[in-house]
Amino acid sequence: MLEIQGIRVENGTKKEVYIGPSGYPMPAFLIAGREEGKTLLVTAQIHSGEYPGTPAVIRIGKNIDPVNVFGNVILMPCVNLSGFQSGYNAKIPEDNGNLNTDYPYAGKPVTDSISSFFIKEVFPKTDFILDLHSGGISEPLTPCLFYPSLSATEESLTVAKKLDIPWLVASENKKGQFSYPAHVMNIPGLLLERGYGGLCDEAWIHAFENDIRLAMDALGILSCEQCETCRKEMIRSVCYLRFKEDGLWYRKAEPGEEIAKGQVLGHTEDCFGNVLREYTAEEDGIVLYGNGGLKASKGHLAVAYGRNAYRQVLL
Numbered sequence: 001m002l003e004i005q006g007i008r009v010e011n012g013t014k015k016e017v018y019i020g021p022s023g024y025p026m027p028a029f030l031i032a033g034r035e036e037g038k039t040l041l042v043t044a045q046i047h048s049g050e051y052p053g054t055p056a057v058i059r060i061g062k063n064i065d066p067v068n069v070f071g072n073v074i075l076m077p078c079v080n081l082s083g084f085q086s087g088y089n090a091k092i093p094e095d096n097g098n099l100n101t102d103y104p105y106a107g108k109p110v111t112d113s114i115s116s117f118f119i120k121e122v123f124p125k126t127d128f129i130l131d132l133h134s135g136g137i138s139e140p141l142t143p144c145l146f147y148p149s150l151s152a153t154e155e156s157l158t159v160a161k162k163l164d165i166p167w168l169v170a171s172e173n174k175k176g177q178f179s180y181p182a183h184v185m186n187i188p189g190l191l192l193e194r195g196y197g198g199l200c201d202e203a204w205i206h207a208f209e210n211d212i213r214l215a216m217d218a219l220g221i222l223s224c225e226q227c228e229t230c231r232k233e234m235i236r237s238v239c240y241l242r243f244k245e246d247g248l249w250y251r252k253a254e255p256g257e258e259i260a261k262g263q264v265l266g267h268t269e270d271c272f273g274n275v276l277r278e279y280t281a282e283e284d285g286i287v288l289y290g291n292g293g294l295k296a297s298k299g300h301l302a303v304a305y306g307r308n309a310y311r312q313v314l315l
């Protein structure tokens with residue numbers, strides 16, 4: 001039996017409901033397996049505009065038969081519903097809150113009510129969290145995932161190693177939808193990244209759907225027929241190269257590209273075409289994501305690359 005906010009779901013059944021804090025209902029599939037087992041929470045669009053996770057979660061919610069499930073699955077296809085409906089990019093439009101950096105409290109009333117809802121009502125009933133993201137409008141990326149590196153690490157990596165995502169990146173974040181419960185409440189979880197650009201390609205949706213199924217299999221919730229997954233590497237340290245000035249950005253390295261120390265990753269220009277600065281790799285690495293647009297803003301990310309000295313192939 002699964003119960004969230006007084007909504008009871010009997011074993012072997014599922015419900016499509018809205019849950020959330022007062023004044024902020026969010027859609028959820030609540031699935032109670034016929035047999036006992038672990039409880040998985042899957043969230044999508046805590047950042048509105050990161051679309052591919054949403055249809056993937058909906059498809060799982062529609063297609064899963066609770067009779068075959070061991071444990072429970074809580075599927076929330078669109079957490080930042082007001083951001084999605086208004087076209088607001090990533091953050092909660094009511095107060096500009098960011099659910100990946102504002103846990104548990106940020107002095108932002110709507111954002112805080114959502115984080116408090118998860119902390120009090122959902123996380124305590126959860127054994128594992130999958131939080132589905134994509135790169136932003138101007139942020140191409142190669143599929144990767146973030147695991148909590150300070151606590152709940154081994155349990156998180158056990159599932160990460162069973163997914164079909166090549167890059168497993170360490171995160172010390174303590175203020176995000178998956179990282180607060182991992183690092184503060186010791187609940188394992190992963191943040192998955194696929195797709196970018198405000199697009200919703202079928203291949204990304206399908207890959208996310210596959211990730212959820214592989215995670216359910218790894219947790220003993222529902223067996224998955226696919227066994228073959230990609231080669232994987234752990235990346236324990238990432239270099240975040242940031243812009244030192246405003247300007248126009250011309251990148252020269254793609255996500256997924258191996259780079260060498262000293263290699264030019266891009267340059268900035270002014271509006272007259274004069275070069276302002278070249279940005280070079282400080283060490284050998286693998287490009288994960290970065291700014292694929294034109295606008296360079298001082299202090300914002302240009303390129304994120306995994307440092308080769310902190311890479312480890314998983315066998």
Ligand SMILES: [Zn+2]
Pocket residue numbers: 047050100133134
């Ligand atoms: Zn995101």
